[in-house]
Amino acid sequence: MKTLGLIGGLSWFSTAVYYETINRIVGEKLGGGSSAKLILYSVDFKEFKALLDAGNWGQIELLLSGIAGRLEKAGADCLMMCSNTPHVVAELVKAKIGIPLLNIAEETAREIAGRRLGRVALLGTKFTMEQPFFKESLLKYGIQPVIPCAADRESINSSIFKELTKGVFRAETRAKYQAIIEALGNEGAEGVIFGCTEISRLISGADCRLPVFDTTAIHCKAAADFSLS
Incomplete structure (x- = not known):
């Protein structure tokens, strides 16, 4: 099984849905109490929202790219950003890592x-x-x-x-x-x-x-x- 790298907290409510849904699907397919292998980094939503309000996409890209790199180093085989809005900078983040990015x-x-x-x-x-x-x-x-x-x-x-x-x-x-x-x-x-x-x-x-x-x-x-x- 491959390891998923998740950037969550955008917001934490929907990240909880991601965690539950991915594990449920994997469990249903494999059975026997199986669950997904994943690494989750939860962003402070207040910090992210402040950057959004300021229109500071450059800093958002740096924030997400830095996290993506940490997830890759931690052993993730792919990257997911658990929110639609951050995908504004998805291609820029993807260019800075050596693993696939699953684009929503x-x-x-x-x-x-x-x-x-x-x-x-x-x-x-x-x-x-x-x-x-x-x-x-x-x-x-x-x-x-x-x-x-x-x-x-x-x-x-x-x-x-x-x-x-x-x-x-x-x-x-x-x-x-x-x-x-x-x-x-x-x-x-x-x-x-x-x-x-x-x-x-x-x-x-x-x-x-x-x-x-x-x-x-x-x-x-x-x-x-x-x-x-």
């Missing part, structure tokens, strides 16, 4: 391509919705991203950082997400990407009429598959 956007795009969908809504932080990294992965597979309007992007981003990353889940916030997803479906979206690892803790596929692509679940499955490859 790439894995999600591949999953959607397998379902043969051509237009998919993308929800996440404003960085995920507005920066090119996720859109480029989708376009590479011939998938057209459908992005919420500016007001809805701001509403989603605010709810993620003021509520979801703090473990706060409100019925009115869920209803707002449902309305946004419905509107994007009316604009031609054939599915919706939960492009923030916190969103699936607020709303599930049962709450949407569109097929849901949960990046956390997809990323965890890719990790378990790599571990057992």
